Amino acid sequence: MKILVCVKRIPDPDESLKFAGGGLDYSASKWVPNAFDEYAIETALRLAEVVGGTQRLAEVIVLGIGPESQRQQLTQFLAMGADRGVIVDADPDKLDTATVSKLIAAVFKKEACDLLIAGKLSQDNEGGQVPQRVAGLLDVPQASFAATVEWDQAGKALTVGREVDDGVEVKRVPLPAVVSVDLRIVLPKSVKNGSTPATHAYQEGPRLASLKGITMAKRKPVAVLKPSDLGVAVGNNEQVVGVAAPPARKAGQKVKTVEELFEKLTKEAKVI
Amino acid sequence: MSKVLVILETAGGQLRPHCLPGITCAAEIARATGKPLHLLVLGAQPDAAAQAIATAGYGAAAVHTLAAPALEPFTAEAWADAIVHAARTLGASVIGGTASSTLRDALPRAAAILDAPLVSEVVKVKSGDTFVRPVSAGRALQDQKVNAGTFFFTARGTEFEPAQPAGAAPVQAVAAAAVNTRGAAVKGVQKTESSRPQLTEAKVIVSGGRGMREGANFKILEQLTDLLGGALGASRAATDAGMVPADLQVGQTGKIVAPELYFAVAISGAIQHLAGMKGSKTIVAINKDAEAPIFQVADYGLVAKWEEAVPRLIELIKARKGAA
Numbered sequence: 001m002k003i004l005v006c007v008k009r010i011p012d013p014d015e016s017l018k019f020a021g022g023g024l025d026y027s028a029s030k031w032v033p034n035a036f037d038e039y040a041i042e043t044a045l046r047l048a049e050v051v052g053g054t055q056r057l058a059e060v061i062v063l064g065i066g067p068e069s070q071r072q073q074l075t076q077f078l079a080m081g082a083d084r085g086v087i088v089d090a091d092p093d094k095l096d097t098a099t100v101s102k103l104i105a106a107v108f109k110k111e112a113c114d115l116l117i118a119g120k121l122s123q124d125n126e127g128g129q130v131p132q133r134v135a136g137l138l139d140v141p142q143a144s145f146a147a148t149v150e151w152d153q154a155g156k157a158l159t160v161g162r163e164v165d166d167g168v169e170v171k172r173v174p175l176p177a178v179v180s181v182d183l184r185i186v187l188p189k190s191v192k193n194g195s196t197p198a199t200h201a202y203q204e205g206p207r208l209a210s211l212k213g214i215t216m217a218k219r220k221p222v223a224v225l226k227p228s229d230l231g232v233a234v235g236n237n238e239q240v241v242g243v244a245a246p247p248a249r250k251a252g253q254k255v256k257t258v259e260e261l262f263e264k265l266t267k268e269a270k271v272i
Numbered sequence: 273m274s275k276v277l278v279i280l281e282t283a284g285g286q287l288r289p290h291c292l293p294g295i296t297c298a299a300e301i302a303r304a305t306g307k308p309l310h311l312l313v314l315g316a317q318p319d320a321a322a323q324a325i326a327t328a329g330y331g332a333a334a335v336h337t338l339a340a341p342a343l344e345p346f347t348a349e350a351w352a353d354a355i356v357h358a359a360r361t362l363g364a365s366v367i368g369g370t371a372s373s374t375l376r377d378a379l380p381r382a383a384a385i386l387d388a389p390l391v392s393e394v395v396k397v398k399s400g401d402t403f404v405r406p407v408s409a410g411r412a413l414q415d416q417k418v419n420a421g422t423f424f425f426t427a428r429g430t431e432f433e434p435a436q437p438a439g440a441a442p443v444q445a446v447a448a449a450a451v452n453t454r455g456a457a458v459k460g461v462q463k464t465e466s467s468r469p470q471l472t473e474a475k476v477i478v479s480g481g482r483g484m485r486e487g488a489n490f491k492i493l494e495q496l497t498d499l500l501g502g503a504l505g506a507s508r509a510a511t512d513a514g515m516v517p518a519d520l521q522v523g524q525t526g527k528i529v530a531p532e533l534y535f536a537v538a539i540s541g542a543i544q545h546l547a548g549m550k551g552s553k554t555i556v557a558i559n560k561d562a563e564a565p566i567f568q569v570a571d572y573g574l575v576a577k578w579e580e581a582v583p584r585l586i587e588l589i590k591a592r593k594g595a596a
């Protein structure tokens with residue numbers, strides 16, 4: 001089994017935004033992996049490993065689309081335990097979402113992968129669409145917003161618990177397939193690969209890279225491709241023409257007592 | 273003539289109410305582009321629901337149906353096939369609807385098949401090709417322009433009024449298409465049963481956070497919720513800790529809500545939480561920490577422990593109701 005995982009670098013969401021010239025100025029930003037992509041790599045690693053053993057059930061390839069020189073987020077995923085990397089060297093600001101999706105689909109095909117695991121959302125531009133697009137381009141089934149994944153190795157399928165508006169939907173998808181992961185995929189018992197003991201509880205959240213992992217990451221192969229190597233023409237069917245800060249809420253007031261709060265809610269705001 | 277086509281969701285022969293704001297957004301795009309508004313109902317037997325929808329009309333030129341057994345239960349695979357087929361057959365060039373978990377799943381897939389852009393979570397229609405959408409957990413509003421003959425959109429439900437009935441429209445069937453689930457099978461939805469209104473439709477929401485400490489303590493918030501006829505919500509910290517079901521989560525990755533009245537109890541106010549409730553009309557924060565960021569967005573902030581504040585508030589509301 002070959003698992004492809006996407007990593008997108010984003011400006012640290014804990015830093016405040018800098019508005020400049022009708023856009024956002026990221027020139028001084030610290031770059032971090034998109035949190036949902038950290039969850040995606042954790043999901044892939046849990047599927048690939050045998051708890052307590054050294055055997056690997058899958059090869060995990062990380063894919064980043066971005067400038068070759070800025071591969072730090074990809075290296076971080078290699079240090080966590082991914083086997084190798086692929087970079088598509090391009091300026092992500094000049095790629096539309098359709099093109100990013102085509103590049104990911106092209107790498108998936110080139111590598112003959114069985115499973116793509118991506119985040120459900122990029123925290124910066126919040127498109128919420130790349131994994132579903134890739135599934136459509138590949139004409140394979142998709143399981144979006146995954147909170148749990150169970151791999152049926154013999155049946156070559158995944159059973160995925162999906163976070164939907166009114167609960168959790170259980171969907172079985174045959175491989176090859178595309179999965180996008182939601183927050184709760186990194187809870188201790190969310191991922192099972194057929195040999196994960198029922199009682200096994202992972203530590204919550206994406207794993208930290210070990211020192212050994214960090215050393216090994218430097219020796220892991222990373223292939224660098226250009227969009228043209230993948231036969232993908234760069235499109236621009238959308239563009240950002242302006243960015244503004246949302247209107248601030250007008251300053252509120254502190255009340256001293258519950259009685260005062262009740263007064264305000266009934267007499268001033270008239271909401272109860 | 274090319275059309276604006278809204279994809280609707282139905283249950284039990286009726287339109288699901290969360291679709292109504294998506295129709296309003298589409299109607300604005302229709303006005304801005306000069307294209308007529310059309311509606312599409314998908315399902316194994318969509319006719320009854322389509323008839324009910326056509327009676328209200330919502331300003332649409334027609335309500336189309338596309339019937340196929342594989343369309344129920346919902347899968348993105350079969351729905352995307354149907355949407356692509358309908359868009360081609362009807363000559364639709366703008367396709368969208370309310371950003372529900374259903375359309376967020378199916379529309380990007382359909383958009384990719386048609387090689388069209390998708391503008392997600394539209395909060396405002398600026399013109400026929402430029403839309404405002406929040407990014408970075410609602411800390412910025414982006415104007416996104418599409419340069420394509422065909423494009424998709426999803427509308428943020430809290431930002432558009434529900435569409436109103438506007439005279440009957442005809443129902444027309446789209447000829448059947450090959451739709452299939454690509455081998456995917458849905459084994460049902462584990463629903464959180466609740467007699468309360470849906471989070472996204474409630475007028476009042478009472479949300480609890482990590483400071484509630486355990487699930488049993490949510491009982492007191494439920495009492496307040498029920499007194500006000502509202503819905504219960506929660507922060508991620510509370511849902512992750514298993515205090516309440518995951519689908520109660522409000523925020524960037526949970527439900528986006530904008531009720532008349534929002535209570536944030538023992539919630540610190542992380543940007544990802546604010547992203548889901550900042551649009552509420554009146555926000556009340558109850559938190560023991562006077563420095564909690566939630567106070568920056570609260571209309572009324574009370575620095576107090578919930579253990580003391582919430583029971584007293586319930587008493588006062590009950591007394592008023594008793595007196596009325």
Ligand SMILES: Cc1cc2nc3c(=O)[nH]c(=O)nc-3n(C[C@H](O)[C@H](O)[C@H](O)COP(=O)(O)OP(=O)(O)OC[C@H]3O[C@@H](n4cnc5c(N)ncnc54)[C@H](O)[C@@H]3O)c2cc1C
Nearest residue numbers: 481482483507508509523524525526538540560561577578
């Ligand atoms: C990618 C990503 C997506 C996320 N999406 C979401 C999302 O959609 N929704 C969401 O909510 N979060 C989301 N988060 C998490 C978010 O960053 C915060 O961690 C979370 O909102 C914190 O929840 P909280 O306010 O309940 O807990 P805390 O931040 O721990 O705050 C608890 C508060 O309770 C108060 N308190 C404690 N005891 C009492 C008491 N007795 N009485 C009164 N007050 C008390 C404390 O003063 C404190 O302010 C996301 C995070 C990431 C990384």
Ligand SMILES: Nc1ncnc2c1ncn2[C@@H]1O[C@H](COP(=O)(O)O)[C@@H](O)[C@H]1O
Nearest residue numbers: 006007065118119121122127128129130
């Ligand atoms: N430039 C990119 N490089 C790699 N992966 C990406 C890129 N953009 C999006 N993705 C993947 O698609 C997911 C959803 O992104 P989006 O559709 O932008 O919200 C992300 O969590 C990533 O896994």
